[in-house]
Amino acid sequence: MGSVPAATPSVREICRAQRADGPAAVLAIGTANPAHCVPQDEFPDFYFRATNSDHLTALKGKFKRVFQKLGVERRYLHHTEELLRAHPEFLDDEAASLDARLDIVATAVPELAAEASKKAIAEWGRPAADITHLVVTTNSGAHIPGVDFRLIALLGLRPSVRRTMLYLNGCFAGSAALRLAKDLAENNRGARVLVVCAELTLMLFNGPKEGSFERLIHQGLFGDGAGAVVVGADPLSPVEHALFEMVSAAQTVIPDSGDAITMHITKGGFGGNISTREVPVFIGDNVERCLHDSLEPLGVGAKWNDLFWAVHPGSSAILDRIDTVLQLEPEKLAASRRVLSDYGNMFGVTIIFVLDELRRRLREQEGVGGAPEWGVVMTFGPGLTVETMVLHATGHMHASP
Numbered sequence: 033m034g035s036v037p038a039a040t041p042s043v044r045e046i047c048r049a050q051r052a053d054g055p056a057a058v059l060a061i062g063t064a065n066p067a068h069c070v071p072q073d074e075f076p077d078f079y080f081r082a083t084n085s086d087h088l089t090a091l092k093g094k095f096k097r098v099f100q101k102l103g104v105e106r107r108y109l110h111h112t113e114e115l116l117r118a119h120p121e122f123l124d125d126e127a128a129s130l131d132a133r134l135d136i137v138a139t140a141v142p143e144l145a146a147e148a149s150k151k152a153i154a155e156w157g158r159p160a161a162d163i164t165h166l167v168v169t170t171n172s173g174a175h176i177p178g179v180d181f182r183l184i185a186l187l188g189l190r191p192s193v194r195r196t197m198l199y200l201n202g203c204f205a206g207s208a209a210l211r212l213a214k215d216l217a218e219n220n221r222g223a224r225v226l227v228v229c230a231e232l233t234l235m236l237f238n239g240p241k242e243g244s245f246e247r248l249i250h251q252g253l254f255g256d257g258a259g260a261v262v263v264g265a266d267p268l269s270p271v272e273h274a275l276f277e278m279v280s281a282a283q284t285v286i287p288d289s290g291d292a293i294t295m296h297i298t299k300g301g302f303g304g305n306i307s308t309r310e311v312p313v314f315i316g317d318n319v320e321r322c323l324h325d326s327l328e329p330l331g332v333g334a335k336w337n338d339l340f341w342a343v344h345p346g347s348s349a350i351l352d353r354i355d356t357v358l359q360l361e362p363e364k365l366a367a368s369r370r371v372l373s374d375y376g377n378m379f380g381v382t383i384i385f386v387l388d389e390l391r392r393r394l395r396e397q398e399g400v401g402g403a404p405e406w407g408v409v410m411t412f413g414p415g416l417t418v419e420t421m422v423l424h425a426t427g428h429m430h431a432s433p
């Protein structure tokens with residue numbers, strides 16, 4: 033090996049120079065939904081008519097009773113009655129409909145993802161070509177090249193953007209993507225990471241079925257949407273503004289809960305199980321331990337009501353359980369409840385909508401005497417997996433329009 037010139041830095045020095053100085057931060061947020069809005073009280077009529085099932089009057093009655101308990105007032109859906117008429121195979125879970133579903137989402141998911149991304153990039157204030165990394169997540173598809181690849185052309189990203197595609201992460205997908213973006217931004221000086229989550233529930237649309245409670249939850253709870261976040265460290269003043277600093281991120285599994293939520297691809301779209309009675313109990317029994325594990329190592333000793341909260345609204349029963357265990361004041365989960373009410377559970381997309389709603393609420397609170405500085409993002413999904421992220425709201429968050 034030849035001799036190394038004296039001026040050559042050590043690997044450690046090179047490594048340090050490659051890292052950002054400050055923490056990763058949320059720099060901008062964008063959201064989008066399909067145009068077709070279905071009020072929850074009109075959904076049973078829409079659903080039973082569109083699936084030629086109006087004769088199942090008892091089942092329809094049960095749908096109506098359970099729908100009222102989910103905490104959802106309206107949802108946006110890509111599938112319309114017209115689309116369903118063109119695809120009678122979507123009504124029958126025994127029919128081989130996967131290819132037709134994948135054909136539809138292959139175009140519709142990237143388009144919705146691009147709509148949310150364009151809003152985030154516009155708010156960020158720099159050109160799309162300045163995005164260095166792309167992290168995309170969806171449960172609605174299984175393609176390669178995938179949504180990440182399609183976004184290069186749809187957004188005008190540089191061909192050398194470093195892409196990571198996460199499929200099938202359930203409802204914690206948004207948090208997983210943000211956690212990855214935090215590590216990318218902090219470990220690559222100057223990195224600007226575009227996180228994109230997009231979901232269409234067409235993959236799990238099916239006709240009603242006697243005795244299948246999951247079917248009822250699938251059709252009544254989940255909605256379509258896309259969310260995008262620009263993440264970066266050391267914002268370039270005066271163009272960029274940190275909204276939330278991403279202080280720490282963690283993931284854990286709840287013991288013995290592996291069967292509580294499952295998802296898999298079948299010839300008829302998605303199969304799987306949601307143990308609706310057990311999921312709120314598992315989460316309630318474990319939420320405090322997960323929070324302590326995240327906050328204690330940081331020395332953030334705030335009481336639960338001194339924090340702001342961005343919690344994945346799996347359903348109102350889950351939020352109620354968290355409220356009870358943590359004894360939260362009513363407004364603490366208000367952003368989560370509002371998103372659940374206005375959009376339904378959009379899998380991993382939901383948490384991005386909650387962050388967007390939360391920043392609006394924190395600004396309003398700041399205007400009337402002070403909003404919390406520290407907060408927690410918490411999401412759940414198959415595993416049962418719990419993702420937590422500790423956030424610090426900046427002055428910019430409170431000041432920007």
Ligand SMILES: CC(C)(COP(=O)(O)OP(=O)(O)OC[C@H]1O[C@@H](n2cnc3c(N)ncnc32)[C@H](O)[C@@H]1OP(=O)(O)O)[C@@H](O)C(=O)NCCC(=O)NCCSC(=O)CC(=O)O
Nearest residue numbers: 097101102202203204245308309311346347349412413414
């Ligand atoms: C499903 C619920 C709305 C039901 O609310 P309640 O428990 O208050 O309702 P309830 O006990 O009065 O029941 C209302 C009716 O539903 C029936 N019922 C309730 N649970 C049932 C079950 N598991 N199986 C069969 N029937 C059931 C009751 O018998 C009753 O029928 P009758 O009226 O005929 O007497 C709630 O339990 C809930 O929100 N659970 C959590 C949902 C969940 O797991 N979300 C996570 C989504 S997944 C996610 O977010 C992450 C991811 O996917 O990755």
